[in-house]
Amino acid sequence: MPDRQQIYARTLELIEPFNKKGAAITEATRFAQDLEWDSLTVLDFVANVEDEFDVIITMNMQAEIETVGQLVDALQRLTAARG
């Protein structure tokens, strides 16, 4: 099971191809406001994250995730739950 730091590092790599503005990413970066991702970009990104970590992030969960840090937290929970 990957630790939080590993999940964060891998998440940053997955954000990169969608970071069209070249914004500096921190845990506080917000996907909608700071990265200006539209719903289609989010769907594409989430599909990549799901495949990378072999988890499902339902749209219901996505609605609760605003920042990079919250995503990393969710991924930590999901990968832990999977064992």
Add this chain to the structure above:
Amino acid sequence: MGDLFSKFDPLIEQRETLLQGGVTDPFNLVMERVESPTVAICNGKRTILLGTYNYMGMTFDPDVIAAGKQALEDFGSGTTGSRVLNGTYVGHKAVEQALKDFYAMDHAMVFSTGYQANLGVISTMAGKDDYIILDIDSHASIYDGCALGNAQIVPFRHNDVEALDKRLKRLPPEAGKLVVLEGVYSMLGDVAPLKEMVAVSKAAGAMVLVDEAHSMGFIGERGRGVAEAQGVIDEVDFIIGTFSKSVGTVGGFCVSNHPKFEILRLVCRPYVFTASLPPSVVATAATSIGKLMDSADKRTHLWENSKRLHAGLRQLGFTLGTDEPQSAIIAVIMPDLETGAAMWEALLREGLYVNLARPPATPAGMTLLRCSLCALHSEDQVGEILGMFAAAGRATGCIS
């Protein structure tokens, strides 16, 4: 005090900018007279209709019109009631029978619109601990059905069998699962690989719902849709359809062989808490569906139209949504909204109506000129249409 309308300011601004350029508002067209399924008068000008979803041209069929007139005379202008109270007439039962005959299925439930059919069936069937797995490019009515219910929503990449399979395998095996697919996706007119998708869904123990709104009457040997054409209709649990395309009126439905299907009539809120369709509408629908069963010749002609328009537009140099014609929808991809609106207006001036489609209705932020063919478009009309596209395309610089 905050104005609740402030959130619409960006859209208001975008519209104003577009209209300041002098372009006709593409979302405000009025048809002054309608002469036939393929011709109307717009702005005083005779206009060929190439964006109506009236695939089988049933709107002016003499038998359909006669049935509607008779029902209007015999049963009045409306039911003024819910299907479960005073709103079920013999005509509503007759159109449900016509659907059962058309699809060879045990149950049929008619809603007041196609939108409500998806809204109702999806929101009611999938509960809080169930999963709905749906294609990212699903119609708004499917997403709204998800939003109305409490299920867990899992989208997957458009028409990607592997993406669907992977997600199904990651879900708890014991959880209830509903896979929601469309036969034809209406924006690009592409068809789903239902054979493969139904197979992986069934292997994962999921139920499958297919929206065949844009294929009914046209695709499949008996016009039952893409699931029929790909030989998997018997494994599909629910088919959603509409009366507002090939059938030529308004209304929606779900057909199924599920033994407990009828209970939906009592628990499905978008079915219960709205007035039923007017008697004239269900009479026209039943007559039209009956005639669609024996429309093999029209289906053949519609395919010919679709192939010819696709090849012709491609030859003119337009970029199309699919490499080969897969349905009666041909989507012409425009570089941006401004060019799309200019081209749309140029076509209207030539005497041709198509749909201008733009985000968020379209995938990947595309602006599309969406053409939907009719079985009653003549060979001459398809030739005329291609001539209009050539002239408008050159006038707007879309093609050289």
